[in-house]
Amino acid sequence: MVADTAIKTQIKKLIDLQKIDGEIYNLRKDLQEKPEIIRAITEEFENNKKKLKELDDQLKTILLKRKERELELKTKEEGILKANGQLSLLKTNKEYSTKLQEIEGLKADKSLVEEQILVSYDESDKAMAEIEQEKKKVAEFEKTFAIKKKTIDDEIRNLDERVKSLENERKELLPGIDKNYLSRYEKILDHKDGLAITAIHGSNCGGCFMNVTTQMLNNIRLNEGLVFCEMCTRILYLEDNL
Ligand SMILES: [Zn+2]
DSSP, X not given: OOOHHHHHHXXXXXXXXXXXXXXXXXXXXXXXXXXXHHHHHHHHHHHHHHHHHHHHXXXXXXXXXXXXXXXXXXXXXXXXXXXXXXXXTOOSHHHHHHHHHHHHHHHHHHHHHHHHHHHHHHXXXXXXXXXXXXXXXXXHHHHHHXXXXXXXXXXXXXXXXXXXXXXXXXXXXXXXXXXXXHHHHHHHHHHTTTOOEEEEETTEETTTOOBOOHHHHHHHHHTSSOEEOTTTOOEEEOGGGO
């Protein structure tokens, strides 16, 4: 049987260890979230760049189509000139009026193409304005992205350093702790969200809030060994029993 003072000393040491381990647990959780934050802002940046590329492609398509229309317009104009030139060579009224009809048709086609070209200018103006806006957005994002990324990298470095320093503090505590208690404590720590030992609040376990029986309270006060929560298996202690 471990003496009263010995068990109380062990519990106090485990409480000290828990303070360190609790902080390490939270720091590691923070650390785990950082890559996800970087991934999210990288994705947002990539989406902005993708949108800019899409707008560029849209503009290229508009310009390409316009070039086709302009060629078409030229063909129509040449057709009109040619048909006009043929008018004086025609011998019959029927041929003449057929040619006139042909010219009217070409003129109608021509104004349709001209209309399409005008619309295309509106479209390209709109696309260029959007591209300008998106370019500004991408440039702005590029600047803030670098800053955000650096901030997170700095945070990661700070967290890492703090974890290392806590791990050193932890190492110094270990020699004073009973091997069996330590091994039990560490198993619980791994499986119970970084909380292995907890005070009883009122008559409830501070870890799972389950009601602690009078028998268990009595066992704690006997100071004969560690007492575990029947529900969550965490080590229990009473503040006024230390
Ligand atoms: Zn519990």
